[in-house]
Amino acid sequence: MPDDQTSPPYAASAVVANAPPPVLPVGPSGRPDRTGLGIVLMCLTCVIFAGQDAFSRMLGADYPPLLIVMIRYWVFALFVIAMVARQPGGLRRAIRTRRPKTQFLRGAILVIETTIMIEAFIRLGLVATHAIFTAYPLLVAALSGPILGERVGWRRWAAIGVGFIGILLILQPGNTDLNLGSVLAFVCALLFAxxxxxxxxxxRDDPAQVSFFWTGTAGAITVTVLGIGQWEWLAPAAWIWMGLLCVFGILSHWLLIRAYELAEASALQPFAYTQLVWVSVIGVLVFGEVLQPNVVIGAAIVVAAGLFTLWRARQNAR
Known part of the structure; x- marks a missing residue:
C-alpha cells in the first residue's frame, strides 16, 4: 500500500470502515516529534473499534443488519456534516467534487461492506471474521494494478501469494464445509479493498475534506434507500447498545483523525492490526468463541504478509 494519508488503515468495525482520512493533516516540520502519541491514539482507536464490533454482533442477533447500519449512518452523517462545516470552505467546499459518481460509489460500497460484515459476525464470529478480513491490504496490492495502473513488483506478488496461503489455512476448504460466514468475510475484505x-x-482530484463528506452523506442516502423498509423500533435495552455504538463510532473517528494529524500513515498502519488482538479477546471472553490453531497461524501469516506489502510500498515511495 502506498504511504499516503488517504489509505484507510486496517479496521473491520462496522463503520470502520468509515475510518476517514485526516481532515487537516499536520506536518512534523517545526514541531516536536509526536509520532508516539499518534501511535497511542491509533491503538486506543483499535480498542474502540473492537468494542463497536461487539455491539454490532449483539444487535445483529436480534435486528436486521441494514437497520443497524442505517441508524449508525444517520448519526455518522450528522457527525461528518458538523465536522466538515468547521473546516475551511465549509459545506459548500465539501460538496464540490470532480468525481461525483466515484465518490457516491465509494459511499455505497462502504454501506454494503458494513452490512455484510455484521452478517459475517453473526454467522462466523468476531475472531474468524477479522482473521479473514486481514487479507484486505493484500487485495489492495493485488488490485492496484488493474484498477489504478500501479506497478506491483514480484516481491509484493510473492507476499500476496503467501498471504492467501494463510487464508486457505484459516478456511481449510478440504477439511470442513465452507461456512457462508467465511465467504461473506472475504467479500467484505474485497469490497473494503x-x-x-x-x-x-x-x-488525486479531491481533498480529504471532500471525500470524508461524501463517505458519510452518500452512505447515509444509500443505506436509507436500502434499509428504510426494514425499519422497526428497537427495544429499550437495544437503544442503549445502539447509543453506545454511535458514541463509540464518533469517538473512534475523532481519535483516528487526531492520530493522523500527529503521525505519518506509514507509522500508524502497522499498529492498526492490534484490532485483531482486541477482537480475539472480546470474542473469547464475551461470546465464548474458540481460538482454533489454524485460525491463529493463518491470521499471523496474513498479517505478516500485509506488513511486508506495506513495507515494500514505503520503500518504493522513497
Missing part, C-alpha cells in the same frame, strides 16, 4: 483504491483514486 476496492473502497480503499477508489479513495486513492479520488484523492
Amino acid at each position: 476496492v473502497y480503499g483504491l477508489l479513495t486513492r483514486h479520488v484523492s
Whole structure:
C-alpha cells in the first residue's frame, strides 16, 4: 500500500470502515516529534473499534443488519456534516467534487461492506471474521494494478501469494464445509479493498475534506434507500447498545483523525492490526468463541504478509 494519508488503515468495525482520512493533516516540520502519541491514539482507536464490533454482533442477533447500519449512518452523517462545516470552505467546499459518481460509489460500497460484515459476525464470529478480513491490504496490492495502473513488483506478488496461503489455512476448504460466514468475510475484505483504491483514486482530484463528506452523506442516502423498509423500533435495552455504538463510532473517528494529524500513515498502519488482538479477546471472553490453531497461524501469516506489502510500498515511495 502506498504511504499516503488517504489509505484507510486496517479496521473491520462496522463503520470502520468509515475510518476517514485526516481532515487537516499536520506536518512534523517545526514541531516536536509526536509520532508516539499518534501511535497511542491509533491503538486506543483499535480498542474502540473492537468494542463497536461487539455491539454490532449483539444487535445483529436480534435486528436486521441494514437497520443497524442505517441508524449508525444517520448519526455518522450528522457527525461528518458538523465536522466538515468547521473546516475551511465549509459545506459548500465539501460538496464540490470532480468525481461525483466515484465518490457516491465509494459511499455505497462502504454501506454494503458494513452490512455484510455484521452478517459475517453473526454467522462466523468476531475472531474468524477479522482473521479473514486481514487479507484486505493484500487485495489492495493485488488490485492496484488493474484498477489504478500501479506497478506491483514480484516481491509484493510473492507476499500476496503467501498471504492467501494463510487464508486457505484459516478456511481449510478440504477439511470442513465452507461456512457462508467465511465467504461473506472475504467479500467484505474485497469490497473494503476496492473502497480503499477508489479513495486513492479520488484523492488525486479531491481533498480529504471532500471525500470524508461524501463517505458519510452518500452512505447515509444509500443505506436509507436500502434499509428504510426494514425499519422497526428497537427495544429499550437495544437503544442503549445502539447509543453506545454511535458514541463509540464518533469517538473512534475523532481519535483516528487526531492520530493522523500527529503521525505519518506509514507509522500508524502497522499498529492498526492490534484490532485483531482486541477482537480475539472480546470474542473469547464475551461470546465464548474458540481460538482454533489454524485460525491463529493463518491470521499471523496474513498479517505478516500485509506488513511486508506495506513495507515494500514505503520503500518504493522513497
